[in-house]
Amino acid sequence: MKIRIVGAGPAGLYFAALAKAHDPSHDIVIYERNRRDATWGFGVVFSDRALEFLRADDEAMYQYLIPHMQSWSDLAVVHRGERVAIAGNGFASIGRLELLQLLYHHAESLGVTIQFETDIRSLDVLPEADLVLATDGAFSLLRQQHEAQLGTRTEWHTNQFIWYGTSRVFDTLTLTFRETPLGVFCAHHYRYSADMSTFLVEVDAATWQRAGFATMSPQDTIALCEQVFAEDLQGHPIISNHSHWRRFPAISNEHWSHDNLVLLGDALRTVHFSIGSGTRMAMEDAIALAKALRSTRDIAQALHLFEQSRAPAMHKIMEAARVSLHWYEQMAEHMPLNPTDFAYAYMRRTGRVSHAAIKRMDPRLAAAWEAQHPDTPAPPAR
């Protein structure tokens, strides 16, 4: 089968490797506009649960990636300068570029061709193929050219975020909230290598306006963020990688394919980074499509099967991400909570974690919350 893939992110690379490993006669080419050694962003994080899917489906890939990952067993929430550690939340992280390079190497070793520095602006420039994958990310041009047929919906959210890194190496995934005269600043930060951490700063729309970020230079933006998080950075600099303020687009598609074009990964749907699942979802899409193509050579049938098998799990995570995103949009309203209540509210933000679950994960946090609310019945999951 002749397969052409636009975008060498986790979705396209992993699908190509799975399909080629299963049938080496497939002719697969991936077009990637970036250079081999360049990408946006810093590290990405996977929850332990997010890695379990990989272990269950592809133990060899799990074993291939895991030595390159940083991992830890707790997360922490910092509010009013107090750090509340929350046990039972395992995570693993890896630099985005390192992950991509491991996936490039793996796909190429199986015989997949990757053409770097090749920007595909339209389906028309691609050679005839049995199947074309749009794995060109959230702003997929291939999707945009067929939005009407695909039923694409994009909802722009109001918070602004900027994806930075820092040389300070944090112990664990930490969400730090700092109240300033400009408003609330939140940093999502965690180490992803022995000498680097992701440091993603998020603010609500009003804070962003008051700070004047719209017209502030990149250097002044970094200086202000360094000032807000001085205690957390401990003298380490904030580092940019083409970093700029963005709003999160919640993207979904009514139809996942049109003719022989199929959407995977962020091109298909986005999930807010606060639940650390976008890369996992992209890889799960790849697994589901590869499985569907193994079960039938009929492309239309395989695409139908892909959508049918993948939709329920995908919608569940999209819903959790939607609610989590909303919690961050309301962060100023949560600030009056004391640090224990704040950490507890953070843990319950998706509505999927009951009090009983928190008790299992971290009995100390559950007990601290119970002590503060002796007359409140323990809340179930929503």
Ligand SMILES: Cc1cc2nc3c(=O)[nH]c(=O)nc-3n(C[C@H](O)[C@H](O)[C@H](O)COP(=O)(O)OP(=O)(O)OC[C@H]3O[C@@H](n4cnc5c(N)ncnc54)[C@H](O)[C@@H]3O)c2cc1C
């Ligand atoms: C700030 C932020 C933080 C995140 N943190 C996490 C996290 O902690 N954990 C997590 O799991 N996920 C995280 N994500 C989400 C994750 O990055 C994405 O969900 C994931 O990368 C999607 O993979 P993908 O392969 O679909 O697309 P992408 O990774 O976006 O890859 C698309 C590729 O297509 C290429 N491309 C685009 N257009 C063209 C074109 N016209 N021609 C050729 N090539 C093209 C791009 O250069 C890119 O390499 C985060 C996202 C953001 C924005």
